[in-house]
Structures are given as C-alpha cells and as structure tokens.
Amino acid sequence: MAVRTVLQQADLERALTRIAHEILEANKGPDDLVLLGIPTRGVALAERLARIITRIAGVDVPAGALDVTMYRDDLGRNPVRATHPTEVPGDGVDGRVVVLVDDVLYSGRTIRAALDALADLGRARAVRLAVLVDRGHREFPIRADYVGKNLPSSTRERINVRLAEVDGDDAVTIEGSDA
Secondary structure, three states: OEEEEEEEHHHHHHHHHHHHHHHHHHHOOOOOEEEEEOOOHHHHHHHHHHHHHHHHHOOOOOEEEOOOHHHOOOOOOOOOOOOOOOEOOOOOOOOOEEEEEEEEEOOOHHHHHHHHHHHHHOOOOEEEEEEEEEOOOOOOOOOOOEEEEEOOOOOOOEEEEEOHHHHOOOEEEEEEOOO
16 A cells, blocks of 8 residues: 655644644734644644744643544444543633644544534634645535645545654655555
C-alpha cells in the first residue's frame, strides 16, 4: 500500500499560523474566543492554535477539549470507544465565540456530534470550525471555516495526521492504493 507525505512539520506550522491569523481577522481580535479541540489530535491542534493566537495578539486565548463520544450516531455500530475528559476553560462557552478544532474533516458526523455536545455545555454566541485537513465526502451539510489543507481523496484512501504531542512527530500522510 502506497504512502505519500502531503504535509511535513514546517507545512503544519505554516498552516496553523495562517489559520490563527484567519481566526483573529474574522473575529476582529481575540476577544471572547474559546478553542475546543476534539480528542485526540484536535486537542493538541487547539492548544497549538491558542499559543499562536496568544503570541500574535498578546492576549491569552483559552483552549480546552470537547469529548463527543456519547453524542456519536455510530455507537451502535462501534460501541467500543474510549471516552476522553471534556475540559472547558473557566469562563465557559456562554456568549463566547467557540472555535471547534479537529484534525480531519470527512463525513461531518464528528462535527455534528460536537455541536450536540457543545449545546449541552451552554449557548455560544457563535460556533466556528477549524480543521487541519478537509478531505471531502460529506454526509452532513457541514463546512469548515478555517482549513489548513484541502486534500481531495478517495474513500478507499486513509488520511493520517501525526502530531508530536501524540505521535512523536508532525506529518500528514495519505495511504492507499493510488496515493
């Protein structure tokens, strides 16, 4: 099976810096921003984005984690899923601009679950979506506001995101017969 690297460490850093600038521009600054990563790699990405935004804007931007396991619509098919803690910054999400952060946007099912989980935490003023990779093949009408890399792919291919915090190195690869 062929494996092709599509993003290396420098590419990831550049994509995240661009996304951070886009978030700040769209929000007209860092006020009321909260970044919530979807475990596992979305949490590491949210923390990186928060550090970059803090460096650019000079104001601490909170980051946390939003576990969507119990909100997924495929629990009946895949009942063995480990849950992760949901960690919401101290000021909560009410009236804030929440940026959901995930590594790969594919069918949209994870983001649909995240919206349900977020609604149980409070009422955000607005919800945005930032993803490192958008690979297409949506099953729900969901679109990312901020995308690191659009990567059209076959449903037979697998996109692998590796992050230093989780995997020891940074890379995005595509794996499949026609990679």
